[in-house]
Amino acid sequence: MNIRAQIATVFHLDKCIGCHTCSIACKNLWTDRKGAEYMWWNNVETKPGTGYPTRWEDQEQYRGGWERVGSQLRLKMGGRGGTLGKIFHNPSLPTMDDYYEPFTFKYDDLTNAPAGDDQPTARPVSMVSGKPMKIEAGPNWDDDLSGSTVYAANDPGVVQLSEEEQQQLFAIEKMVFFHLPRICNHCLNAGCVAACPSGAIYKRGEDGIVLVDQDKCRGWRMCVSGCPYKKTYYGWSTGKSEKCILCYPRQEAGEAPACFHSCVGRIRYLGVLLYDADRIEATAMQEDGELAAAQREMILDPFDPQVQREAARCGIAEEVLAAAQASPVYKFVKQWGIALPLHPEFRTLPMLFYVPPLLPVLSVESQGTQKLADDFFTTLERARLPIRYLAGLFAGGNEEEVKAVYRRLIAVRIQRRQQGVGDQSEAEAARAREIAGLSAEQVEAIYRMTALTSIKERIVIPPMLRDRAVEAGTDPEAYRQEMGFGRRQAPKRRW
Amino acid sequence: MLAMVFWVSAGASVGAADALRGEALFVGTASFANGGAPCLGCHGIAGAGLGKAAGANYGPDLTALFEDFGEEGVMAVLEDLSFPSMEAIYAARPLTEQERDDLSAFFAEVSGQQAAGIGGRLTLDVAIASLAFFALVAMLGWRRLKGVRQPLVERTRKGKVK
Ligand code: SF4
Ligand code: SF4
Numbered sequence: 003m004n005i006r007a008q009i010a011t012v013f014h015l016d017k018c019i020g021c022h023t024c025s026i027a028c029k030n031l032w033t034d035r036k037g038a039e040y041m042w043w044n045n046v047e048t049k050p051g052t053g054y055p056t057r058w059e060d061q062e063q064y065r066g067g068w069e070r071v072g073s074q075l076r077l078k079m080g081g082r083g084g085t086l087g088k089i090f091h092n093p094s095l096p097t098m099d100d101y102y103e104p105f106t107f108k109y110d111d112l113t114n115a116p117a118g119d120d121q122p123t124a125r126p127v128s129m130v131s132g133k134p135m136k137i138e139a140g141p142n143w144d145d146d147l148s149g150s151t152v153y154a155a156n157d158p159g160v161v162q163l164s165e166e167e168q169q170q171l172f173a174i175e176k177m178v179f180f181h182l183p184r185i186c187n188h189c190l191n192a193g194c195v196a197a198c199p200s201g202a203i204y205k206r207g208e209d210g211i212v213l214v215d216q217d218k219c220r221g222w223r224m225c226v227s228g229c230p231y232k233k234t235y236y237g238w239s240t241g242k243s244e245k246c247i248l249c250y251p252r253q254e255a256g257e258a259p260a261c262f263h264s265c266v267g268r269i270r271y272l273g274v275l276l277y278d279a280d281r282i283e284a285t286a287m288q289e290d291g292e293l294a295a296a297q298r299e300m301i302l303d304p305f306d307p308q309v310q311r312e313a314a315r316c317g318i319a320e321e322v323l324a325a326a327q328a329s330p331v332y333k334f335v336k337q338w339g340i341a342l343p344l345h346p347e348f349r350t351l352p353m354l355f356y357v358p359p360l361l362p363v364l365s366v367e368s369q370g371t372q373k374l375a376d377d378f379f380t381t382l383e384r385a386r387l388p389i390r391y392l393a394g395l396f397a398g399g400n401e402e403e404v405k406a407v408y409r410r411l412i413a414v415r416i417q418r419r420q421q422g423v424g425d426q427s428e429a430e431a432a433r434a435r436e437i438a439g440l441s442a443e444q445v446e447a448i449y450r451m452t453a454l455t456s457i458k459e460r461i462v463i464p465p466m467l468r469d470r471a472v473e474a475g476t477d478p479e480a481y482r483q484e485m486g487f488g489r490r491q492a493p494k495r496r497w
Numbered sequence: 498m499l500a501m502v503f504w505v506s507a508g509a510s511v512g513a514a515d516a517l518r519g520e521a522l523f524v525g526t527a528s529f530a531n532g533g534a535p536c537l538g539c540h541g542i543a544g545a546g547l548g549k550a551a552g553a554n555y556g557p558d559l560t561a562l563f564e565d566f567g568e569e570g571v572m573a574v575l576e577d578l579s580f581p582s583m584e585a586i587y588a589a590r591p592l593t594e595q596e597r598d599d600l601s602a603f604f605a606e607v608s609g610q611q612a613a614g615i616g617g618r619l620t621l622d623v624a625i626a627s628l629a630f631f632a633l634v635a636m637l638g639w640r641r642l643k644g645v646r647q648p649l650v651e652r653t654r655k656g657k658v659k
Contacts, residue, residue: 056646063645091637097644139646152653 004279005302005309005316007326007464008190008210008353009248009272011262012334012341013183014452015359016411017269020146020181022046024261024270028185031260032247037239039104039129042141043246044261046183049395050157050171051144053182055096058232059158059345065094066230067193067348068286075286075349077196079227085199094227102139104129130238147179154179159394167388178386180359182395183269185261186233186246187344187352188212190277190300191286194245197228202243208471209274209464210353211248216493219243230348240493254468258461271451273329274322274464275353276302276313286349291400293346300351301336304329325464330451331355338440338448340407347398358396358404360411362387410448413438417445519603520545522596533590536600539582544610556582563601563608571601 028044047053065079107124115122128135144153192212195203202218219242225234234245249259262270277300288296302309304326313323334341341355363385389401397403413434420426472481521527525535541547544560575597578584
């Protein structure tokens with residue numbers, strides 16, 4: 003066993019209200035710069051929808067992630083030869099229009115307009131060329147199903163549904179959507195790292211955060227096509243690629259990442275997971291439908307004495323082990339089994355897990371409060387949002403995987419209604435728990451973690467022990483003077 | 498191989514001026530006794546079909562040399578090296594008398610011949626080559642950065658979406 007620690011996260015989608023506070027917190031902190039205007043390290047998408055950049059999930063177009071070729075795992079964009087062949091003309095990159103041309107408005111024309119009879123206007127200007135422009139797209143152009151005939155209708159997941167399911171999805175008064183906040187998944191088998199010809203992207207040994215070395219990056223942009231989630235961005239001003247850094251400078255100071263800290267819906271959970279790095283390849287080779295389960299399998303139990311011994315042997319500190327035991331992510335993913343990875347079939351083994359949304363799923367009839375236990379399965383089959391669609395998002399098409407999660411979420415719902423509202427019988431709640439395979443205590447724990455926790459319980463940052471990592475090879479005083487965030491020299495082009 | 502043939506045939510007739518040997522010296526298949534560079538390094542002779550020889554454009558074309566200077570003139574140029582750029586090359590590696598005779602005979606033979614119309618063919622060749630090059634570049638970049646969003650919007654506007 004080769005045990006490593008990984009900072010992993012869970013987003014509870016039922017709680018996301020789509021306010022975009024997280025995106026703005028991140029933008030103000032990291033990407034509010036020239037050349038980085040269009041980068042949304044954190045963005046919130048509406049599903050069904052095409053997301054950002056447009057149809058990023060369509061790997062026939064963008065060729066991100068991995069595929070199985072015989073008994074081997076290969077980048078979908080091609081091997082080394084393919085990368086070299088495409089180094090000057092990579093046809094799988096998103097265009098500026100697929101992101102959007104960043105814009106601002108000539109506010110001066112508004113505030114300094116001379117008194118007159120006409121209403122002054124502020125014309126939109128491009129933040130790239132500085133010229134007046136027509137705004138045709140934005141990072142949330144399809145927010146809350148706006149333009150759904152173009153965007154929601156062309157969601158790669160929706161396109162795969164049957165004609166009937168699609169009609170059902172867009173029937174007036176039954177229309178349904180949910181929000182999907184996305185950041186870099188800090189994958190175990192990261193496509194961006196494998197694609198970089200300069201070796202500039204690396205995964206930090208002690209916590210698994212994936213970073214781009216700004217001194218080594220040569221701007222080839224192979225990470226942009228290699229990442230199936232389109233979460234690395236090319237900075238047109240510096241000529242370097244940049245991506246979510248999981249706010250590691252904040253975490254090193256014990257603070258939650260900015261998007262986690264500011265999340266209004268408190269949907270975000272963070273904690274450390276232990277996994278066996280020797281199993282990465284075998285796990286990523288599984289069938290599409292098995293991937294979510296295989297990924298769960300790879301995560302090790304921090305309470306198991308054998309795992310603890312091995313972890314100590316692999317250099318995992320006591321404090322990190324303790325953090326792994328308190329990790330809410332471990333509970334969601336492994337103990338309760340209610341969080342799934344996004345598009346595991348891209349085979350990068352993403353370390354951001356989602357609790358799929360229950361509310362848009364519950365059947366419309368009697369507002370989802372009908373006696374559920376008796377016809378548990380038919381309820382799921384009559385769901386407003388087809389289970390097949392959700393399985394395509396979170397389980398590589400394996401509907402059973404998603405249904406298992408929903409059975410547990412419904413059990414929590416029924417038990418809480420029984421206790422809080424009193425419109426469900428105890429027998430009903432017991433039957434729901436039995437179908438879900440949860441104990442009453444577990445249901446209570448899920449409810450508390452979902453609804454009542456403080457930030458300290460939701461976000462358990464392990465001590466990053468940078469001092470220890472550094473002291474092993476360097477004089478700390480000298481290191482302190484050299485350290486800091488960012489590049490040591492200005493890039494050749496410009497900031 | 499060709500050089501061998503020339504060399505043998507030249508050896509057989511030492512003394513008499515030999516245009517064939519002169520041509521061999523001119524194009525470099527036979528080398529000058531003192532190691533001078535072959536004339537073709539700088540001069541072309543369009544009349545002998547050597548006008549398009551690549552790079553042979555440092556000095557003037559020599560088709561009409563014999564006509565313009567006559568035998569005496571040619572011999573004088575080759576011996577006295579009256580042009581500075583030639584002097585730099587041949588002063589230390591002078592041509593032998595036999596070599597001068599052979600070259601002169603060769604010049605006499607080609608003098609008055611029509612320069613083959615190579616200009617047009619060259620243009621055609623260049624045009625074909627550049628077309629091929631552009632076609633290759635176009636082929637390589639055929640799918641380059643075809644947008645995703647814009648075509649979606651256009652398709653919907655045209656009502657082609659199911
Ligand atoms: S989500 Fe993309 S950028 Fe982030 S680690 Fe995975 S492959 Fe790399
Ligand atoms: S801040 Fe939280 S609730 Fe708001 S959009 Fe982001 S993830 Fe959703």
